[in-house]
Amino acid sequence: MKTIQSILGIVLISAFTLTSCSSDDNTIVIDNTPDFSGTFAQQDQMGRPAVNTVFVSSTSKDLFNTTIPSQQNAAFQSMFQTNLTGLSPAFANTGDQNALGQDAAAFTGLLATDVLNVSLDGTTTFYDGTNVLTGRALADDVITVELLLIFGGEDFTENPNLSDDHVDANDKPFLSSFPYLATPW
Amino acid sequence: MKRVTTILGISIVLIGSFFLIAADHIDAPAVQGTTSDITDFYAFQGANTNAIAFVVNTQGLLSPTATSAASFDENTLIEINIDTTGDNIEDLVIQAIPRGDKMYFFGPVAPSATGLNSVIETSATTSSVDITPYGSNAIVETNNGMQFFAGPRDDPFFMDFAQYGEIIAGNATSFNDPGTDTFAGSNVLSIVVEVPKSQIGGSGTINVWVEAKGKQ
Numbered sequence: 001m002k003t004i005q006s007i008l009g010i011v012l013i014s015a016f017t018l019t020s021c022s023s024d025d026n027t028i029v030i031d032n033t034p035d036f037s038g039t040f041a042q043q044d045q046m047g048r049p050a051v052n053t054v055f056v057s058s059t060s061k062d063l064f065n066t067t068i069p070s071q072q073n074a075a076f077q078s079m080f081q082t083n084l085t086g087l088s089p090a091f092a093n094t095g096d097q098n099a100l101g102q103d104a105a106a107f108t109g110l111l112a113t114d115v116l117n118v119s120l121d122g123t124t125t126f127y128d129g130t131n132v133l134t135g136r137a138l139a140d141d142v143i144t145v146e147l148l149l150i151f152g153g154e155d156f157t158e159n160p161n162l163s164d165d166h167v168d169a170n171d172k173p174f175l176s177s178f179p180y181l182a183t184p185w
Numbered sequence: 186m187k188r189v190t191t192i193l194g195i196s197i198v199l200i201g202s203f204f205l206i207a208a209d210h211i212d213a214p215a216v217q218g219t220t221s222d223i224t225d226f227y228a229f230q231g232a233n234t235n236a237i238a239f240v241v242n243t244q245g246l247l248s249p250t251a252t253s254a255a256s257f258d259e260n261t262l263i264e265i266n267i268d269t270t271g272d273n274i275e276d277l278v279i280q281a282i283p284r285g286d287k288m289y290f291f292g293p294v295a296p297s298a299t300g301l302n303s304v305i306e307t308s309a310t311t312s313s314v315d316i317t318p319y320g321s322n323a324i325v326e327t328n329n330g331m332q333f334f335a336g337p338r339d340d341p342f343f344m345d346f347a348q349y350g351e352i353i354a355g356n357a358t359s360f361n362d363p364g365t366d367t368f369a370g371s372n373v374l375s376i377v378v379e380v381p382k383s384q385i386g387g388s389g390t391i392n393v394w395v396e397a398k399g400k401q
Contacts, residue, residue: 047393118228118237120390137227161358165360171343172339178325179325181240182341185252
């Protein structure tokens with residue numbers, strides 16, 4: 001009886017497997033490839049840190065996330081400039097510049113296209129005192145760099161109360177080799 | 186006085202939108218608190234100086250107790266976009282999506298279509314790595330000169346975001362010195378992939394960005 005059940009089971013399994021097998025011989029093919037079908041539609045995007053957060057008005061944040069970078073400048077540069085000059089006393093007057101020599105139009109023209117520029121030829125850093133926007137390393141103090149460029153004026157000396165959050169490093173040291181990020185808490 | 190007025194004006198505009206959002210953590214209403222919320226994106230020369238490491242972090246502000254239950258979403262495609270020609274349109278993509286206990290990677294490959302909608306480029310170089318469970322040593326795989334990791338890590342972002350919120354709210358006029366890292370002690374779900382420079386343009390400057398895309 002037990003044997004009959006086993007045979008019956010095998011027959012049932014075989015029938016099921018063979019019906020799902022398109023080959024014309026008796027080889028049973030089991031397909032373990034995961035399903036990667038379908039269309040995936042954009043929900044969030046990011047190039048440089050804090051751009052959507054700081055420069056995009058609250059009602060436009062979802063729209064910014066679903067506007068492709070090549071169309072962001074036309075759609076958002078004007079909004080960025082309005083929000084920058086409203087936000088920072090260092091850009092309140094005509095002709096004001098940041099330490100990169102950019103006025104409000106030039107600075108927001110750079111930022112509105114939210115991509116991260118990466119050099120394939122050497123140092124990669126958001127800003128290290130010498131190299132500007134050649135990548136983003138884990139230890140880069142990107143917020144202080146952005147606060148300085150927003151509030152620090154032509155020589156990084158304006159609005160010192162607002163141009164440095166005085167958090168200069170991560171709470172755990174990074175690894176010197178892949179995957180670089182510290183273990184979770 | 187003009188400065189105070191200006192700051193006050195900004196406070197009113199931004200107070201509703203700025204509190205508790207940072208690098209790109211919970212940056213917009215539609216993605217806030219979802220598996221599509223990218224918190225940060227990094228691109229830097231690797232320990233092997235012939236390669237670039239890309240770090241994509243998602244699902245931020247995970248407490249240690251919440252981290253073991255957090256998982257990547259099989260319906261969320263993470264796509265690193267690479268423009269090698271300077272027009273801010275992707276020439277190459279690297280796609281990452283989980284299936285079961287593994288994170289699968291496709292590319293770098295020229296996408297069959299650029300823009301807001303993507304299909305998974307299954308004919309591209311395909312790699313995979315076991316997703317590192319919370320509390321385990323990092324599991325790393327290599328394929329075709331690339332390295333891969335996926336799993337929970339410490340959030341590498343640091344900022345006194347709480348004090349920034351106080352300034353924007355008009356409750357403070359200055360950062361503290363020293364400041365307090367609002368993101369200390371919190372985790373993210375990370376995807377790290379290191380790619381030889383020769384596979385993403387070779388030399389010069391590339392423009393990169395990351396997208397989270399949901400299955401329709």
